Amino acid sequence: xxxxxxxxxxxxxxxxxxxxxxxxxxxxxxxxxxxxxxxxxxxxxxxxxxxxxxxxxxxxxxxxxxxxxxxxxxxxxxxxxxxxxxxxxxxxxxxxxxxxxxxxxxxxxxxxxxxxxxxxxxxxxxxxxxxxxxxxxx
Amino acid sequence: xxxxxxxxxxxxxxxxxxxxxxxxxxxxxxxxxxxxxxxxxxxxxxxxxxxxxxxxxxxxxxxxxxxxxxxxxxxxxxxxxxxxxxxxxxxxxxxxxxxxxxxxxxxxxxxxxxxxxxxxxxxxxxxxxxxxxxxxxxxxxxxxxxxxxxxxxxxxxxxxxxxxxxxxxxxxxxxxxxxxxxxxxxxxxxxxxxxxxxxxxxxxxxxxxxxxxxxxxxxxxxxxxxxxxxxxxxxxxxxxxxxxxxxxxxxxxxxxxxxxxxxxxxxxxxxxxxxxxxxxxxxxxxxxxxxxxxxxxxxxxxxxxxxxxxxxxxxxxxxxxxxxxxxxxxxxxxxxxxxxxxxxxxxxxxxxxxxxxxxxxxxxxxxxxxxxxxxxxxxxxxxxxxxxxxxxxxxxxxxxxxxxxxxxxxxx
Numbered sequence: 001x002x003x004x005x006x007x008x009x010x011x012x013x014x015x016x017x018x019x020x021x022x023x024x025x026x027x028x029x030x031x032x033x034x035x036x037x038x039x040x041x042x043x044x045x046x047x048x049x050x051x052x053x054x055x056x057x058x059x060x061x062x063x064x065x066x067x068x069x070x071x072x073x074x075x076x077x078x079x080x081x082x083x084x085x086x087x088x089x090x091x092x093x094x095x096x097x098x099x100x101x102x103x104x105x106x107x108x109x110x111x112x113x114x115x116x117x118x119x120x121x122x123x124x125x126x127x128x129x130x131x132x133x134x135x136x137x138x
Numbered sequence: 139x140x141x142x143x144x145x146x147x148x149x150x151x152x153x154x155x156x157x158x159x160x161x162x163x164x165x166x167x168x169x170x171x172x173x174x175x176x177x178x179x180x181x182x183x184x185x186x187x188x189x190x191x192x193x194x195x196x197x198x199x200x201x202x203x204x205x206x207x208x209x210x211x212x213x214x215x216x217x218x219x220x221x222x223x224x225x226x227x228x229x230x231x232x233x234x235x236x237x238x239x240x241x242x243x244x245x246x247x248x249x250x251x252x253x254x255x256x257x258x259x260x261x262x263x264x265x266x267x268x269x270x271x272x273x274x275x276x277x278x279x280x281x282x283x284x285x286x287x288x289x290x291x292x293x294x295x296x297x298x299x300x301x302x303x304x305x306x307x308x309x310x311x312x313x314x315x316x317x318x319x320x321x322x323x324x325x326x327x328x329x330x331x332x333x334x335x336x337x338x339x340x341x342x343x344x345x346x347x348x349x350x351x352x353x354x355x356x357x358x359x360x361x362x363x364x365x366x367x368x369x370x371x372x373x374x375x376x377x378x379x380x381x382x383x384x385x386x387x388x389x390x391x392x393x394x395x396x397x398x399x400x401x402x403x404x405x406x407x408x409x410x411x412x413x414x415x416x417x418x419x420x421x422x423x424x425x426x427x428x429x430x431x432x433x434x435x436x437x438x439x440x441x442x443x444x445x446x447x448x449x450x451x452x453x454x455x456x457x458x459x460x461x462x463x464x465x466x467x468x469x470x471x472x473x474x475x476x477x478x479x480x481x482x483x484x485x486x487x488x489x490x491x492x493x494x495x496x497x498x499x500x501x502x503x504x505x506x507x508x509x510x511x512x513x514x515x516x517x518x519x520x521x522x523x524x525x526x527x528x529x530x531x532x533x534x535x536x537x538x539x540x541x542x543x544x545x546x547x548x549x550x
Contacts, residue, residue: 020497021497021498024493024494024497024548052488052504052505053489073519074489074490075490075549076489076490076493076494077489
């Protein structure tokens with residue numbers, strides 16, 4: 001599945017919710033279910049300090065594809081991280097570096113990625129892209 | 139008097155009708171605005187005054203010979219006079235327009251701070267907003283002064299015995315919040331001011347959370363400086379007030395240089411304008427000042443005793459309802475509290491709770507409320523804070539409690 005197809009799949013999943021609370025119910029479930037970062041990787045150098053919630057991000061390159069694991073102390077943040085990882089994992093560094101992650105806006109979660117939101121997610125996406133860019137240039 | 143009776147005497151619906159922003163839906167639900175500690179909504183007379191200023195009277199003040207300039211100057215200075223009377227300042231030149239509480243504290247920390255020497259001591263408290271911590275830290279770095287902190291107890295009350303021990307002839311400034319933004323604690327500032335004066339220290343009161351809840355009489359308090367923000371007292375953003383005793387302000391050097399604050403400028407020597415202009419460099423926030431004057435006019439029409447009683451009833455009702463929720467803990471349980479409820483819920487992150495409340499139309503604040511030392515003291519990352527104004531209602535608290543219960547169910 002291409003990155004674009006993965007985004008469209010998520011948009012379709014969210015299309016069934018016409019109520020905000022149902023949407024968040026789903027995000028919370030994703031946050032509870034998704035396998036997250038290895039505890040040994042929850043180190044300070046992987047910590048992205050937001051004003052509201054904290055995010056840990058570990059990046060890896062395996063067979064030329066980017067691998068991300070992440071965690072947060074807030075479950076909604078965690079759920080959104082799960083969506084981002086689902087879209088970006090196993091993609092070429094170059095694809096990630098140039099990816100337009102429009103699905104977040106399409107499913108109505110743009111506020112969480114706004115740089116002023118200060119929940120660490122905007123910085124996390126930036127870090128994901130930077131690490132991909134680094135992998136391209138190596 | 140129970141809540142219903144006070145409401146009748148107080149006519150909350152009549153008050154609400156003057157705040158257009160309260161009457162709207164968000165995410166398809168009626169807005170419940172409980173973030174008054176961060177900023178308040180504006181009554182129509184404030185909005186109209188700003189609209190009128192920019193539609194008709196817009197002009198630079200103090201210097202113009204023309205009609206509009208004189209009109210704008212008159213309104214701006216009338217606003218100063220109104221605010222002077224409202225806080226009972228003896229002289230209008232003791233009432234300085236600033237950019238807000240933060241601007242006022244920085245002005246005093248810099249300018250009054252210039253008169254301090256190495257080893258002089260400044261006392262603040264453990265419940266201060268960052269705005270009443272960092273300017274003093276900057277001063278301490280600049281002048282090699284010593285910052286001392288009055289500790290708090292588990293209820294979020296100042297330990298006054300510890301304050302007594304911190305006071306000494308070296309104490310030059312005690313800068314303390316009137317009402318804590320994170321905990322709601324009302325501090326015994328009269329006692330603090332008296333004790334500080336007894337050792338010859340000056341006192342700055344951070345009134346950012348006070349003027350909207352209580353009457354402030356700077357002469358009765360006998361404080362040396364009192365600061366507050368326009369936007370938290372139903373006025374516009376970007377404007378605030380610093381009250382300072384004339385003899386202190388006269389002795390202090392200017393904070394910023396520029397237009398309006400000078401008497402005569404030559405390259406050899408510049409002389410400064412008199413108070414209040416000495417501390418008001420540059421074109422001020424004219425519409426902000428006028429708007430703040432209108433907000434004070436609005437407050438004048440209210441019976442602040444009734445306001446306080448009504449807000450206390452809202453607080454008591456909200457706290458009683460919150461405490462029925464399993465695993466909920468109030469942060470800030472001082473005996474004297476204003477209408478601020480900070481709380482945490484076992485195992486839940488405040489950000490998650492706040493996000494779900496938002497989607498149900500409830501506006502609260504989550505996080506550390508710019509008081510990280512308070513959060514460190516309670517060993518928590520932050521709280522969920524509902525802060526009520528006199529335009530809030532018991533029905534809104536019911537909606538909030540219902541939404542909170544649903545949020546907790548979803549997150550557990």
